Amino acid sequence: MNKDRLNDPHAIKLLSRRAHELSSSFDEVKLMHVCGTHEHSIVESGLRALLPENVRLVSGPGCPVCITPKEDIEKMIHLADKGLTVTTFGDMMNIPSDSGSLSDAKSRGGDVRIVYGIANSLALAAKGKEVVHFGIGFETTVPTSSVALMSGQENFSILSVHRTIPEAMEFLLESDIKVDGFIDPGHVSSIIGVGVYRPLSEKYGVPQVVAGFEPGDIMLSVVMLLEQLHDGRAVVENEYARAVRENGNTKAISMMEETFEHYDAKWRALPTIPNSGLRIRKGYSEMDALKRHEDLLGDFEYVPRKEESGCRCADMLLGNCSPEDCPLYRGICSPDNPVGPCMVSIEGTCNIAYKYGQ
């Protein structure tokens, strides 16, 4: 690949021109990415303005904080209220559930701490505190939880709400949401590789491109998808070869398989998605917070309530609407007063749109 190709304005202009040429052979094309960092890069660089009018680039369920079920947030709050030390990534702190947020638990005296990574949580446990880490995230983050589980650290457990991306993509393809092409997430793919996406292209005839995070990476990936659609091909191509291998990071994959198993899991605002959740295997149940703290969770009760009235976060996660389509956006819903998770998380589509003034 040409070293200077990415983000060079002239190169971007050429890519944009090519996208326009290709677009004349389609009525409407809907391309979806499933990664909060892709959305960030697209909005920050104003990439959508460079696309043909009939090419829509939409955001799918790629924000791990946004799709974490309220029930799991409430379990973490419950454990903090019971006196355990709870660790979480920062943007989970203010996500609302029906019984407040982790931030509220901290305000009333709970030991809730923001960590940069799970190694910080292990260090806290090594000092003698009983620590529960909120294990959120997709395949990029899962192997770091595996390392923690395999460390055998005492006083430490994980509440796993890890979810996997290919299963979510298959769910979308099985639903009535029409997606003409997928931009596959860069660093999830660094772990799981390119090959795992192939069955989806073969079964559903959908083109895919694994993409990096520079605006040039994404622009190039869009053009690669349009070329495939134009030629009537449906394969998986790798635009991000500098960080993604065919078989992924095999060391990380084997550690994930050692410690986690798939199950049918709920995503916030979405239905249960077959095989999309990862729970901790029996061999590591000492470090599975749901088992280790079974007694403390004995009186935990989750009473599901309806999602906030008017909030269209669910449609947003399915790529069915844009922030401007939501009646609450920029009205009562803003980063200072977020109604739904898409506005709270720094990876949420509404939060990103608001920040860049869209």
Next chain:
Amino acid sequence: MCLAIPGKLIKKDGDKGIVDYDGARVEVRLELVDAEVGDYVIVHTGFAIEKLTEEDALESIALWKKIMEMDG
């Protein structure tokens, strides 16, 4: 949370290492990659998750610098 940027591994001690981001040095864990001093790695939540070839890593860093300069 998926912000992962490439840096150069400048020190390795078992499963721990130091990654240099153009001057800023950060401790990383190395359990997930077979990386040696001098390799460029992508770091996510404190763990190196994949190696890059040096040429490509330099390319990414040049872009990173450019973005930083635009920001400043």
